[in-house]
Amino acid sequence: MSFYFLRRLNLLVFTLFMLAMASFGLAYLFPGDYLTNLTGIHFESEQQRQLYATLYKESDGVFWQFIAYLDLLWQGEWGQSFSSNQPLYQEVTTYLPASIELSAYALFVSLVVGIPLGFLAGLRHNKLADYSILSMSFIGYSIPVFWLALILILILSLQMGWFPISGRISLLYYIPLDTGFILIDIIRSDVSYKWDAFNDALRHLFLPTLSISIVTSTIILRITRRSVIEVMGSEYIKAATARGLNRYQVILRHGIRNTIIPIMPQLALQFTTLLTNAMIVESIFSWPGIGNWLIQAIYQGDYPSIRSGMLAVSSLVVIFTVSIDIVHKIIDPQRLYRQRVKI
Amino acid sequence: MPLLDIKNLTLEIDTAGGRVKALDKVNLTIDESEIRALVGESGSGKSLIVKSIVGAINDSWTLTADRLNWKGSDLLAMSKEQRRKITKDDIAVIFQNPVSSLDPTASLGEQLEENIPDHLVGKGWFWQRQEKRKQIVSRQLHKVGIKNHELCLSSFPHQISDDVCQKFMIAMALVSEPKLLIADEPTMGMETTIKSQILKLLSRLNQNRNLSILFVSHDLLAISSMCHSMTVLYCGQTVESGRMTNLRKRPLHPYTKALLDSAPSFSKDLLPKSNLSALDGTIPTLQHLPIGCRLGPRCPRAQKECVKIPAPRHIHNHYYSCHFPLHRPLK
Numbered sequence A: 001m002s003f004y005f006l007r008r009l010n011l012l013v014f015t016l017f018m019l020a021m022a023s024f025g026l027a028y029l030f031p032g033d034y035l036t037n038l039t040g041i042h043f044e045s046e047q048q049r050q051l052y053a054t055l056y057k058e059s060d061g062v063f064w065q066f067i068a069y070l071d072l073l074w075q076g077e078w079g080q081s082f083s084s085n086q087p088l089y090q091e092v093t094t095y096l097p098a099s100i101e102l103s104a105y106a107l108f109v110s111l112v113v114g115i116p117l118g119f120l121a122g123l124r125h126n127k128l129a130d131y132s133i134l135s136m137s138f139i140g141y142s143i144p145v146f147w148l149a150l151i152l153i154l155i156l157s158l159q160m161g162w163f164p165i166s167g168r169i170s171l172l173y174y175i176p177l178d179t180g181f182i183l184i185d186i187i188r189s190d191v192s193y194k195w196d197a198f199n200d201a202l203r204h205l206f207l208p209t210l211s212i213s214i215v216t217s218t219i220i221l222r223i224t225r226r227s228v229i230e231v232m233g234s235e236y237i238k239a240a241t242a243r244g245l246n247r248y249q250v251i252l253r254h255g256i257r258n259t260i261i262p263i264m265p266q267l268a269l270q271f272t273t274l275l276t277n278a279m280i281v282e283s284i285f286s287w288p289g290i291g292n293w294l295i296q297a298i299y300q301g302d303y304p305s306i307r308s309g310m311l312a313v314s315s316l317v318v319i320f321t322v323s324i325d326i327v328h329k330i331i332d333p334q335r336l337y338r339q340r341v342k343i
Numbered sequence B: 001m002p003l004l005d006i007k008n009l010t011l012e013i014d015t016a017g018g019r020v021k022a023l024d025k026v027n028l029t030i031d032e033s034e035i036r037a038l039v040g041e042s043g044s045g046k047s048l049i050v051k052s053i054v055g056a057i058n059d060s061w062t063l064t065a066d067r068l069n070w071k072g073s074d075l076l077a078m079s080k081e082q083r084r085k086i087t088k089d090d091i092a093v094i095f096q097n098p099v100s101s102l103d104p105t106a107s108l109g110e111q112l113e114e115n116i117p118d119h120l121v122g123k124g125w126f127w128q129r130q131e132k133r134k135q136i137v138s139r140q141l142h143k144v145g146i147k148n149h150e151l152c153l154s155s156f157p158h159q160i161s162d163d164v165c166q167k168f169m170i171a172m173a174l175v176s177e178p179k180l181l182i183a184d185e186p187t188m189g190m191e192t193t194i195k196s197q198i199l200k201l202l203s204r205l206n207q208n209r210n211l212s213i214l215f216v217s218h219d220l221l222a223i224s225s226m227c228h229s230m231t232v233l234y235c236g237q238t239v240e241s242g243r244m245t246n247l248r249k250r251p252l253h254p255y256t257k258a259l260l261d262s263a264p265s266f267s268k269d270l271l272p273k274s275n276l277s278a279l280d281g282t283i284p285t286l287q288h289l290p291i292g293c294r295l296g297p298r299c300p301r302a303q304k305e306c307v308k309i310p311a312p313r314h315i316h317n318h319y320y321s322c323h324f325p326l327h328r329p330l331k
C-alpha cells in the first residue's frame, strides 16, 4: 500500500515538474525578451533589467535559471500581467475559484441527474425506459456546449427574462472577497442584503451550470448504466436472487455499492472535463473565471498570464486526478483489505 | 409425491453459433429425504440444471418444461413472489464457483446474517435479535469446520482461501434450514480429511433432519458412499437414472457403463495392470452437437437408429434413454 502511494506521489511530483519545465520553456518560445516574459515587466532601464536578471540567475545557464524559476514559483512570485500589471499569483487565485465553483456545482448537478437515470436505464436494460433514456442522452451528448449556452441565453434570458445573461452576481450587491467562492463568501459575509444576494447569485449560476452539466450528465449516465448492467448480470447478484432476496433487497444490499465503487474515479474525473467545458462557457456568460481570463490573455498577447494560467490549471487537473486515485484506493474494500486471512 | 419433479426441461441458450439446446428434455426427481447424485462430464450441463431450478439464468435464455414442480405446484406457473418465497424458505443452493457468487464488497458476516430466516431469530429488541443472529452464525460456522468464526465473519470474500470459502458457502446454504440443498461440487479442491468431514455433515443432516440433497459431483467414490440414487447426464440429455445400487450393479446405458469403468477405485473386479477403459473422443461442444442421441459418435453400440432421439424407457424405476441398452444383446 505505501509502495503504491510512493509511486503515485512520484508520478505527481514528476508530472508537476514537467509542467513547470514546459511553462519555463514557454518564456523562451514566446516572442520578445525571455526575462520580460517571465516577469511581465517591460523594463525601462538596463539597471532595472539587471535587478531581475540576478533574481532569475540569467548569467548562470539554463539549468540554474530553471531552478531559480522553480524557487520563485514556489514563493508565489509568478511575475505580473502585461495588461493589468497585477501580480499573477493574485490574479490566478482570484479567477480560479470562480471556475472551480462553477465546475463543482455542475459536477454535483450531473451526479444528481446522471446516477439515478443511469440506474433506471441499467435496471430496465433493453426495455423502453432504457432506450428512451439512452436516446435522450445521445441527443444531450451531441449538442455542442457553446451552442447550447447561446440557445439557453436566447430563450431563457432574452425572451423569457428569467435569468441574467452574464456575470456572477448583480452589480447592486457588493460582496467582500474572501474564499473566492461566491456562495460561500455571501454566507460568510455580514451584509444586510445577504439572502437577496444569495438568490441573485444562484440565478446567475443557473444557466452556466445547466449548459455544462447537460453533457456531463449524459456521460455519467452512461458510465453508471454500463456498470449497473455489468453488476446486475454478475454471478453474485444471481446468487443473491437465488437465495430468495427480492429485487429491491438485491439492488439495495448488493447492487448499489458494487455499481458505484468501481466507477467512482471515472465519475470524479469528470470534474476535469467540466473544467475545460467551463472555460468555454465562461467566456459566453462573462463568468469571471480562469477560462475567460485566459482567453482575454491570449487575445492581448499577455504571455506571462498565459504561462502561469496554463500552469495553474494543468497542475490543478493533475493534482486532482492523482488525489482521486488515492482516495479511491483508500475506500475500496477490495484494495483496503488486501491481506489474505488464515482461518 | 416427490419434492422436486422435473420433466422435459429444455434450456436454449445463445452461443457464438446461434441458439442451441444446452439442456434437452432433462428429467430429474428428488424425493423427500433423498440424496440424489447428478453426474456427468465437464460441460454436460449440470450447473445449468442447478441454475434452472433456482431461476438464476440469464434473461435472454428460454426455459421450457412440462413440469418443474415443487411439492406438486409448478414453479414456472406461479407468480414470481411465490417462487421467491419457496426458494428462500425451502431451497438452498451452493453454486459451483463460490468466490464469484459472493458480493465482493460486503463482509462475509453481513452476507451470512442476511440468510438467517426471521423465524429462527425470534422476537425481541433489535440487540437481542442481533445477539441471536451472532449465535446462529457462529454455531453454523463451527459445524462446517470454521473455528475462527470472528475473523471469518469480518473478512471479505477475496481475503479467504478457496476451501474456507467453500465451507462458508455450505454454512450459508444450511443456515436457513432448507428442505432441499442443491450442492454443485461442494467439495471440489478440498483436502481429503476436510472433504470427508463435510460429506459426513451432509449425510448426518440428511438422516437427522430429513434434508434432501441434490449432489452434483465428479467424485464417484463420494457419490457411491452417500447417495441413494443417481442421474447421469451427457451433453444436456439425461441418459440414465435410478437407484444407486441398481445403476452400479447393472448400468443399462453405454455411457453410464463407460463412466463407471473409468473410475478405477470404483469397479471392484479390476485385474491388476489392466487397461482403464474410456470412450473414444471428447464431449462435443454446444456448437457441434450430433443429432439424435448425442452420444452417437462416441458410442460403441451405435447403430443407424441412433440418429433419432431415444425415448426414455424404464424397468421399474430405473430409467434409461437408449435404443440399444446393455441388457439387450446386439443383433
Ligand SMILES: Nc1ncnc2c1ncn2[C@@H]1O[C@H](COP(=O)(O)OP(=O)(O)OP(=O)(O)O)[C@@H](O)[C@H]1O
Pocket (backbone or CB within 6 Å): B013, B014, B015, B022, B040, B041, B042, B043, B044, B045, B046, B047, B048, B049, B096, B285, B286
Ligand atoms: N453463461 C453461459 N453462456 C454460454 N454458455 C454457457 C454458459 N454457461 C454454461 N454454458 C455452456 O453450457 C454447457 C454446460 O455448462 P455447465 O456449466 O452446466 O457444465 P457442467 O456440467 O457444470 O460442467 P463442470 O463439471 O465443468 O462444472 C457448457 O458447454 C458451457 O459452455
Ligand code: SF4
Pocket (backbone or CB within 6 Å): B253, B254, B255, B293, B294, B295, B296, B297, B299, B300, B301, B302, B303, B306, B310, B321, B322, B323, B324, B325
Ligand atoms: S441410443 Fe445408440 S448411440 Fe445412443 S447410447 Fe444408445 S446405442 Fe449409443
Ligand SMILES: [Mg+2]
Pocket (backbone or CB within 6 Å): B046, B047, B048, B096, B184
Ligand atoms: Mg458445473
